[in-house]
Amino acid sequence: MTIREHGSQPVRIEQDVVLARQLTRKLASDCGMRLVDLTKLVTAVSELARNTVVYGGGGDMDWEVIEEAGRTGVRLVFRDEGPGIADIKLALTDGWTSGSGLGLGLTGARRLVDEFELDTAPGRGTRVMITRWI
C-alpha cells in the first residue's frame, strides 16, 4: 500500500463537521470517485465527525489517499480522547443511542463504506477508521 497524500484536521466544534465533509468531498472527487459512492462516504464522515464532537469531546480526522493493488482509496481516521465506548456490540446495534439520536450513525457509517474498524475502550478514547475504494 502506498500513501499518495495525507493530512489531518481538527474535529472539535460542529462547524468542523461541515469542514470534514467538504474536505472528504474534495478528496474523493479529485480521485474520480462516482457520485453515489462519494455521497455515501461523505455521509459516513458526517456521522463519525459528529460523534467525535458530541460524544468524544472533540478530536481529529486524519486523511489519506492510498493506492493498493492498482486501486485508489480514501481512508479516514476519526480519533478522540473522550470516554470511549463500554459496550461495542450495543453501540453497533441499529437504533441504539445513549443520547437523543437515532442510533444510526455508527451502523449506518459501517454500511456506507468498504472497510470499517472501531477501536475503543472506556477511558481510552475512540478511533474509527473507514475506507472507500474507487
Place this chain on the structure above:
Amino acid sequence: MERIPILQMGEFLLVTIQVDMHDQLALRLQDDLTDRIEHTSARGVLIDISALDMVDSFIGRMIATISGLSRIMDAETVLVGMQPAVAITLVELGLTLPGVSTALNVDRGMHLLRKRVGRP
C-alpha cells in the same frame, strides 16, 4: 444570525435548504418553522432539499421532527427534490423517514399538498 428563510405561498410554507447545514442552523429552522405554522395557520410545509448533496441522520431527524410537529399543528409536510444519490445513501444509512411524503419537485409537492388538504 444566520437563518434559513421560510417563504409563504398561500396556505403553504416553503423552506429551501441551500447551505451546508450545521447543527445550530438546523435546530433554528425547526423552531422558526413551528413558529410560522402557528402564526400563519399554514396547512402544509414544503421542504425543498434539491440543493442538499447529503442528508445524514441529523438532518434526517430534523426532517422527521418537523413533519411530526407539523402534523400535530394540523399541517402536512412534503419533502421535495431529493437527489438520487442522496436517496440511495439514505436507504443504506437505514433512515426511512416514516410518515414523510416525498415529491419530485416543488410543483408536484404543491399539487400533493393541495390534494392532501382537500383543495382541488
